[in-house]
Amino acid sequence: MLVKNAILDRIKAGEISLIFRRWKRPGVKAGGTQMTQRGILGIDLVEIVAESKITAADAKAAGYDSKKELFATMPPASDELEIYRIDVHWVGEDPRKALRVADKLSKKELDEIVEKLRKLDQNSQRGNWTQLYLQMIHDQPNTHAAILAEQLGLDIPHFKPWVRKLKALGLTESLRPGYRLSPRGQKVLNVLIQKHEQ
16 A cells, blocks of 8 residues: 555654545555555554545545545546545554664674575575675665666566565665665675675
């Protein structure tokens, strides 16, 4: 579920507690969370609701002045699409941000990260890709994902999910365009290079 920054900021401020979407099937699950570009969004309730049951108060809770304004943001009604009401709350900042700058790592912590990367390599049909990706991002910061993907013979949809695995460990951060290694990622890459040279 894509949510604009302006809406996320208002959810964080407590001004918005509802999101409405027209979907063929729900894009989120109640009780779950969603990582967004601003932080973590909590999903409290996901239910189908008839358009006639949406009130002016609901529209206001979703950040709109009227039902008309709310409906204007949605795709036209159709037999294939249902309106989903999603109750949301702000959970907190993206924990990866703190990880990125946490580069004062003990040998044990570094060994644990290296082992996680080894498992990512081991469980991949691509072989040992993690150090390759880290090195590529180190060597070509701010380079568009499409260019990096092309160098590997991939398209963006087959490239980005793998970078996200590294981002989840706090090793990379997204730029516009491209990526760069975080301080944590640089430390880990140095360790991987040293291991390779031994």
